[in-house]
Amino acid sequence: MTDIHLYTAATMNGYKPVIFLEEAGVPYDLTFIDFSKQEQKAPDYLKLNPNGKIPTIVDRSEDRPIFESGAILWHLAERYGQFLPYDPVGRSEVMQWLFFQVGHIGPMMGQAMYFQRIAAPNGHEEPFSIKRYVEESRRLLEVLDRWLEGKEWIAADQYTIADMAIYPWARAYLWAKVSIDGLPNLQAWFDRIDARPAVQRALTIPKAQPAFWGQADESDFLKENAARFASDVISER
Structure with missing residues (x-):
């Protein structure tokens, strides 16, 4: 066991x-x-x-x-004892970016996805909400892009749980319909993590969702995903 x-x-x-x-x-x-x-x-x-x-x-x-x-x-x-520095300054930096993901990237991109990928296909169109969450998601990705200039990883000059936390959300920018045009540092960071075999393996467990990453036709999955969460939309009407 x-x-x-x-x-x-x-x-x-x-x-x-x-x-x-x-x-x-x-x-x-x-x-x-x-x-x-x-x-x-x-x-x-x-x-x-x-x-x-x-x-x-x-x-x-x-x-x-x-x-x-x-x-x-x-x-x-x-x-x-992995993917977290021992020194207090490094640990603090990792914690800050971990909270950045939990408090900002996840909620904002999650709502961008919800209103476009679940609410709208279930007949609950909210243009103002979509605009709000897509624009805020883009702003947060710009924060990451500026921070990553001259850096390989998010925090403490090493690959940490901060990268692991932010990556699945930020990398799903296409599913959130958020542009990363003009964000070269962010794209380079994606490329570095995309190249890690363990990450690619992890993204198939428990099930691969290539539509999240722009690697598959999203039309069939969009219907499946919207139907899976239809009860959430109905309960909020």
Whole structure:
């Protein structure tokens, strides 16, 4: 039995702990959470994650669950001593950019995706909301581009959990319909992470979603994805 049991799905947040585990070579068990069956709201799962979201891990060595993707990355980095610098300044820089993803990139790009890829196909068109979230997502990617000038990685001059957290969201700019034209430093950073075999492997676990990354015709997946979350739109009307 492995120490880490991961509950996840093929989403931007869901890929984050998989990237760490694959990069670190840590063995783990995986349970796929099926949103279409509302498995994230099942009573047994809510005992692990009271917010009813993914991902969640159970660290059997400590006999406890950890939820929230940023907290999971931090826990894994501390536990396995990888992808997190030891010096206080470096650790602080990683923490700042981890929170930047959790507090800004994820929420803004997530809403850009929601209103365009779920709400609109289900008959809930919100042009003002789409404009707001797409423009704010672009602004955040510009922040990253400026920061990455002359740098290979986001924080502490090394590949860390900050890169792992930001990458699945920022790299899905096409799915969010956000342009990265004129952002060469960001594109170069994407290219560096795209070239990492462990990352490409992670993006197929528990399921590949090539439409997120602009690597497949999105039309069929758009219908499937919109239908999967249709109940969310109906409940908000």
